[in-house]
Amino acid sequence: MSPLEIIKTPVARKRFLIGTELTTAGITDSTAQLQANVVLNVWCLACALSGTHLVSRWGRKPTALMSEVLLFTTLFIIGGLTKAYNDNPEGASQSLIYGDVAVMFLFQGFYSVAWTPLLYIYPAEVMNYSIRANGLAMSTLFLNLFACVFVFIMPIGLNNIGWKMYVANGSWDVVIAILIAIFWVETKGKTLEEIDAIFEGHKHSPGLDVEDVYRGEKEIEASVSEKQV
Template sequence: MYASDPAGASNALVYGNVAVMFLFQGFYSMAWTPLLYLYPSEVMNYTIRANGVALSSFSLNAFALIFTFIMPIELGNIGWKMYIINASWDIIVLVLIAIYWVETKGKTLEEIDALFEGEKHSSVPDIEVIRKGKKEINTEAIEEQLTTELHQNK
């Protein structure tokens, strides 16, 4: 709106715009950025985790590099319409996340593995079952088993 007459811009509008950008970046950095690196390692099984995280990190950094160079050119060529394209992409990603991402909050790695592979590969009870008191873990038996294995390996 004020691109053709920056001197006529309202100081309140300019300061408000800067404040909103900083607030957005702060919330974005606290919520989305950690997920980009934590989610792939959380949902991949052990045998492919290192390669999957490497591919994910490479892809994220490659896209960041490309968009760092594309966005100024796009802004110069089509102006404010670039923000419409960016917002449209954000909406598409939001829909894909809502449809395809699996909730992993509060689950053990075994439970996450069962969500993705359809079967549980260990006898460890689920966290919710233990939390609700439907099942208990015999810690003494586990300690005894660990002690026995420790002495056998010496």
Template sequence: MLDNAGITNTTTQLQINVILNAFCLVCSLVGTYFIDRLGRKPTAMISITSLTIFLFMVGALTKSYGTNSTNTSGIYATVAMIFLFQGSYSFGWTPLLYVYPPEVLNYSIRANGMGVMQLALNGTALMAVFAFPFALVAIGWKTYLINAAWDALEVPFVWWYWVETAGKTLEEIDELLDGVKHSTAPDVEKVIRGEVGRDELSLEKADEEQDLKE
């Protein structure tokens, strides 16, 4: 990406990559803080929308100020868009990939589901690591536009299909997805609002323990 942006000095590339990784770490920590406050779905929407915009801009700037360009401002703008793209991804997807899947998978398939998710995730990443360098050599800046167009398709998918799980217990999420709550545990919102007293909590816990014994 830096070669295409017009930065070919290896020392400069190393410095940028070190700073970029530190920047992504900060963005992922900020995203981890906000996924409970903004919610899973809004965080994903913000992340996908912003990274799609920035990736389109990386492609456009690479086309205009890429390899062999002498426009320093254009090169700096391209690097800035790379930082914003990576930061947008880290803000949403870095925490969500390890928070959201376990929440929407019910207990009986959670372990297997996470295994399949990790296999698909790492398999796709492995393919991208080997395929993208060839794509960048063959079609250059168009690679970014193809990738960004795919990302744009994810926006309506998340908006339509994702279920908000922030602030809910696994039992409440199970009820959202299955329509049945397989537990006597009280709703988190009711506990926070004080609608469920300690006596009721103790009674429900006792009922649940009795069900487990039976």
């Protein structure tokens, strides 16, 4: 197999990165790593499905912000546990090793809850019609380019600075959480026209606001709707 197989697809890159993380945590047996990866993928699927409902009920911005806070918290914990293992690999207890892996599972779960659905939902909602197609293409391109670069940087960073790499990643997530809190707008329960109004100050359609209809403050008249159609 060509070495390029490890970066051909997002799934392959994720598997390779997880395998590296498990090694630094103290799980070096290939069978144990395979078992952990299989369980992890099932876990991430369950979290992603739960997250899809959460972003619809709770909102995009709160879900993303909650996820980022939990992500940098778990990364700092992983860094601390990894340091404890690396300082004394021979004397490390099984509870330390599996505790590290458990937090890694939590990290992947917290990521899947928010970012697996939001990476595809949110860009389409915040980009208007004229830039949506090109914007989504560029968003996906940059996402995959970053993932491709990161899958090479992470092992190098772990080999050179060890647990500090997790702290660096956690610090970056702190920055992302701040940016989400400041710049993100909530799009839950809004039509694309209502989202346009958030950015531009006015809607491009005379249609009623969805939230007003949900609350019973306004009613849709069939005759008006038929005339608009």
